[in-house]
Amino acid sequence: MDFSFTKKEEKFRAELRTWLETNLPEGWLEGKRDLPEDLDEYSRVLRAWQNTLYEGGWAAIAWPKEYGGRDASLMEEIIYHQEMVRVKAPPLINYIGIHMVGPTLIDIGTDEQKERYLKNILTGEEIWCQGYSEPGAGSDLTGLKTRAVKDGDRWLINGQKVWTSFGHVADKCFLLTRTSTHPEKKHRGITVFMMDMDQPGVETLPIVQMDGQSEFNEVYMTDAVATDADIVGQVDSGWHVLIALMLHERTGIGAELFTLEKQFNDTVELAQQYKVNGRPLIENPAVRQKLANFYARVRGSLLNYYKNLTTTIKNGQPGAETSIDKLVVTELHQALSAFAVEIQGHQGVLLDKDAVADPKWQHLFLASFGQTIGGGTSEVQRNTIGERVLGLPKDMGR
């Protein structure tokens, strides 16, 4: 057992830290971290940040050097996330491109596709979204009904996607479509297209979330056009492409855990500042017990992540047990933000400029309800853990 970082890893951290100090937007480190409310302006600022990352060589560190990455090790990716969380870096607007689409193209894309797309992903020139969920296909993605039909030398796509993140700013969509029907084997007959979002047949409508934000869209496709060159992998083999893609998103949960740890420390500060009957809340034994309980759970999930990471490093790829990390971090985030709102007393409901504490716990609390649904619901994670880690039988429906 060894929790130290190697000299090379420490050098990597120092290099990134120095780079961030000189390249983060002006005033960012001092706390000037407000991003524009206006969508176009927001997207412009974040594209610019993505380009700054690219120019510094920090946009996609896990990619191979020949495609503009750094061949970063898993540990270097972990350090990267730690440092980004430490400075509360602006969000990566092309997250899907960098962490999912890019690595998948590097893995199974054609030379033409690599040439055409990879650099634009790095620079932020082309932002990607993913078109998976549909009104009738949530946890069961095989129920998707969006159809792609060959029409001469092109494909015509018709259907509707929902919960498409960044859909409103995206230039390209990593789109799951049905190209043939197999009632017995529903995961067959799915094809992945890289679809242009900027075309007459594609319409996006923002979804207003319960927290007032609009990070997701509905995407309507009416005779939207794609070509053979836009297909990732083979026709009808999209399910394999999807699985390959998911394996590439290898350290995202780590980033969420580091954020959670930071938010826990903020909660402690909140309990130190907030007073009940003139005394700091943190002196209250019931609050102290709850903080100790959260401390154990936050540390435990982080350590468990390190344990699984060690296994991943040794085996070369993540196992099903990583579903435990996703389940734990999202449920814990929900519980922690609820606690942070609770300890603010009635003022816990005050929003935005009226909120009494920073960070804005109210938004984190409201947003946390989406975390146990998106990216595989907690129930789906529990099925995965039950069936693939414990070896319990699948239920009759699947």
Added chain:
Amino acid sequence: MDFSLTEEQEMFRGHIRKMLDKFGGTQVAREMIDQNPQNLKKVYKTLAELGCSGINIPEEYDGMDLEALDLVPTFEEMGRSLVPGLFMETSALAVPILKKYATEEQKQQYLPAIASGEKWISFAALEPFNDFSPAGIHCTLQQKDGQYVLNGTKTLVPEAELADAFLVLVRTNQEDQEDGLSLLLIDKTDALNIEKQSSFDESKHVAKMEFENLVITQEQIIGEVDKGWTQLQEGLLYFNAALSSYIVGAMEQVVHMATEYAKIREQFGQAIGRFQAIKHSIVNMKVNLEIARSLSHYANWVVDTEEFDREAAVYSARTYATEKFIEVSAHNIQIHGGIGFTEEIDCHLYVKRARYYDQYLGSTPFYQEKVVASLGW
């Protein structure tokens, strides 16, 4: 970074598991219910032969001079089979205290005998109608006619009948309520008044001990007089790291039992493990186990370092383990249904042990306060 046990540590686990399986796993604990400690004694003899009892004892006292982490496989495997006895009290409580505070003579007297498996040490702390805190200790050591005499009563002393010696927490100063305690090491003699108590965890024996003008010599006092509570904390760190390992081993067996039963038990024409109500309940048990394991492995690593979170890590590992052990062992009965409510199936042994350890040497709130205080909050 490498957050895993070494191959050697895992290999060692294999030896211990094989040995305990040969004794029938929980059979050893079940025989204790029938007041038959013969196999338990054999298990302890074998553990000593395998070198387990000398793992964390310095070489100059015939030990292997290894670390807390090297004891993890032993404790996890013992927990898996709920092996009772004084291994943890001896190796993880008495040994760290002796190493840090005992005189050279005391070390010579006890450490080689512990390493060889000749001496097992119990811990007498709790007193009737009192809690585990300095103010709860009233057993008094007084100087009378040029010698020390001990008076008072201890309750819930583990496996007193099997112990070769007792570490005893006593009051030596009535003024100092923060501490004013001292640690004694008393060899088992016929002069000691030991009375078995009945507990619902019948596989873990406990006894009441009464001291009436028992003469104690200076050589039996461990460390500084009136600093017993402070010195005990060092032992509690190692003990709780060990306890979290023992519980992780027990939880692992509980999750295994529930999983395997859900695969073979059929109702409504299918294995009950297909039903999400059952499946998700077992998954929650598994998640709790894995988090407990990660906390516990880290606790056993950090306890031998000077990291800032040494105390917080150990005590959060303990509280998480004791709380979740109760939860998973209870769910295990529910998943087994009617058969889980019988004496025949092991489920109940784990629930009872979970309750035993939950309040042993401090409660969950006691340790939660330590976590928060140690972080300066």
